[in-house]
Amino acid sequence: MNSEELRELLKCEDDRTEWKLSAKDADKILPAICALANDLGDSRRPGYLLIGVDPKTGRVADLGQRGPALDQEQQSLASRLQSSRLWPTPAFDIQLHELDGKTLLVVRVDPYPVPPIVTVDGMPWVRRAATTVRATPADQDRLRERRPLKTQPFDVRPLAGATVEDLDMPALEERYEAAREDVDDPDVFPSFEAWLTQVQLGAPLQGTWTPNPTAILVFGRSPQSFFPGAKVELVRYAGEDIDGPIAFRRTATGTLPQQLDVLWAQMSAHVTEIPAPADGIRAPFVPDYPLEALKEMARNIVQHRQYEGTNAPARIEWFEDRIELSNPGGPFGRASEGEFGSNSDYRNPMVTDWLKQLGYVEQLGRGIRRVRKHLAKNGNPEIEVEVDGFTRVIVRRRV
Known part of the structure; x- marks a missing residue:
């Protein structure tokens, strides 16, 4: 990019150009890259994120002299754009440029050619005029419809190399x-x-x-x-953190039905019963975790995880006081809206359909709501959810 082209990008922000003062704010940088990759206006032209430019004035603020510090900032930004938070990863290029003795970073982003739509933590973003905003359902339909030959979900598209x-x-x-x-x-x-x-x-x-x-x-x-990451690692610790001794370990591999059979068998074996408050002369025992809730979480961990673009396995980590279940990818589509589990959507609709035909899932969109009811009835605390490129659900033991 020459100086004249760079000056043209500094005239104003528009649907293919955005300015940022610093590269350190990932919560603003990632949606900006996501929006440029989605190319809502179907310009089919590269988009540009200029870092080191004051958005209020359009003046280059200067990132400083070239050297190890700027090289490190450039590498850090590239790593951030390749993280699992931004998925699928769009094609991009990062270059340092000087203009009138001042240095700035220019990120070139090519429109993403194939659905699924690019998202940040499961949420799609677009440029509307000179503003980056969350994509509405209508925006998402527009993105899908303009590429009719490639709108099929990942799990339906033919897999090159397979026979x-x-x-x-x-x-x-x-x-x-x-x-x-x-x-x-x-x-x-x-x-x-x-x-x-x-x-x-x-x-x-x-x-x-x-x-x-x-x-x-x-x-x-x-x-x-x-899909090397298409497996679930189950590990039980004799303690309340990962420094504790490993009491049990099993990796569920094979097909998804085979993995679910293994997980259900292992969960059934590890759930124990503990005394509940006495009812008269009766001293009832109740499970520390309701098995149906754990089975529902196992369904979710294979049904909704991200298989494309990652080799990370799903994990079930069983501690003395809790169980942490995590899988690659944030909540997908409408499932990312509202309270976790209140809305349903399917990242892998055909996988879900076949698991339903085989009797492993219901496909009614009520899984997490059922988990909450089972936990409440059993006396367990409410689930805790963390989303950071992975979806992590924490289920606390009944006390």
């Missing part, structure tokens, strides 16, 4: 034959690969039928070969 041989063929062929027997005229039933496309487990890609992430995660022979 039908990566699937559990006996299980799928059994379902295929059962579906074929249910129709009046089996002779007109689609072929096996056409049926797989019909039930949204894949589609032809460059002439070859190709599974999608749902097929790999639900019916795959080795899902972790494609």
Whole structure:
């Protein structure tokens, strides 16, 4: 970028240009990058974030002399833009420029070409005129509709490199034959690969039928070969923090149904009963955690987590006084609005649909509300929720 181009960007802020005084405020920088990447106006042109410019006057404030300090600030900003808080990561470039003897950082952001929409902690942002604002539902529809060929969710798009041989063929062929027997005229039933496309487990890609992430995660022979982070690490500590001795450890791998079977079995084994206040001569015992609430949390941890763009596993850390469940990605779409669990949305709609067909989830959008009711009935404290690129839910032990 030459000086004339830079001066042009300093004339005024607009839907493709934004000014910031400092790079240290992530709560303002990340939404700005997110908004430029979403390119609500469909300009298809790069957007620019100029750092070191006073937004009130448009004058370069000067970040100081080039050297180790500025290099470190540039590297720190790049790391922040590649964090899991900003997802999916847009294409960007950061350069130091000098103008009239003053230094500023220029971040070039290319419009993100494929949905899902770019978000910060699960919330999409857009530029409206010269202002960065949260995207309304109408804005989000507009972003999706302008790219009709690529509006499918991540878990439905064909997965390059995967083949039908990566699937559990006996299980799928059994379902295929059962579906074929249910129709009046089996002779007109689609072929096996056409049926797989019909039930949204894949589609032809460059002439070859190709599974999608749902097929790999639900019916795959080795899902972790494609998604190394698609697993849940369960660890129990003999204490109240991670410095305590590890009393038990198990990693749930395989398909998502296999992971849920492992998690439910382990949770059932680890829940213990403790004495409740006496009722007359009766001395009842109640569980320290309601098992149904834990099973619901296990469903959520595999159903709603982010599988694309991360190799981080989901985790269940069981301490003496609490259980912490965390997975990559913040609440998705409408689920990010209001109190945690009050609104439902599906980051992985086809994964959810197949888990429903297999009897593992209900798909009624009431999971967290049921968790709260089970905990209250059992005498456990209200859940605690933290969102920082991961979603972390803390369930306290009944006392």
